[in-house]
Amino acid sequence: MRPVKTIILSTDQGDKEIIFEIPDTAKELEAMYELRYEVYVKEKQYIPFEEYKSSQDIDYHDRNNECTYFIASLENEVIGTGRIIQSIPLPIFKDYFAFIEPRGLRGRDDSKKVEIGRIISRHRHIANVDIPRHLIVLGIFSSMADHVASIGVVGGYGAMKRSA
Numbered sequence: 682m683r684p685v686k687t688i689i690l691s692t693d694q695g696d697k698e699i700i701f702e703i704p705d706t707a708k709e710l711e712a713m714y715e716l717r718y719e720v721y722v723k724e725k726q727y728i729p730f731e732e733y734k735s736s737q738d739i740d741y742h743d744r745n746n747e748c749t750y751f752i753a754s755l756e757n758e759v760i761g762t763g764r765i766i767q768s769i770p771l772p773i774f775k776d777y778f779a780f781i782e783p784r785g786l787r788g789r790d791d792s793k794k795v796e797i798g799r800i801i802s803r804h805r806h807i808a809n810v811d812i813p814r815h816l817i818v819l820g821i822f823s824s825m826a827d828h829v830a831s832i833g834v835v836g837g838y839g840a841m842k843r844s845a
Contacts (some may be wrong), residue, residue: 685824701824702806712759732750760803761817
């Protein structure tokens, strides 16, 4: 694990650390893929069940090493995920829909643009801790923002379903 930041959450049971990190072990990646599967395939049904042969959400971008991942952990349990895709073209341009690129990013180096996605938060009661609803998502976004700033990214894209 490569910790990116830590949030200390004060609870009745004492302080609890929520660790935001870039996963670098097979075990961490497996837990992340399983959480993604649980939420995107089973719970939300954003992705058809038939597309997967295992209980892990692994897609083309994961298999082709186009991603940097971020996870949030509480007491060694993965409770949040997110990823940044760096590919040319980005999936949002080639796979999803057409849109007009913001003026400030037009003409900029495509290798300095990213797509964010697969952001998940398990904000429910975990490890006897009530986690504020948006804390995990904000921690993941903050970790991503710090990372992309450190590698010279000039812009990012993302998409979500209206119901999200």
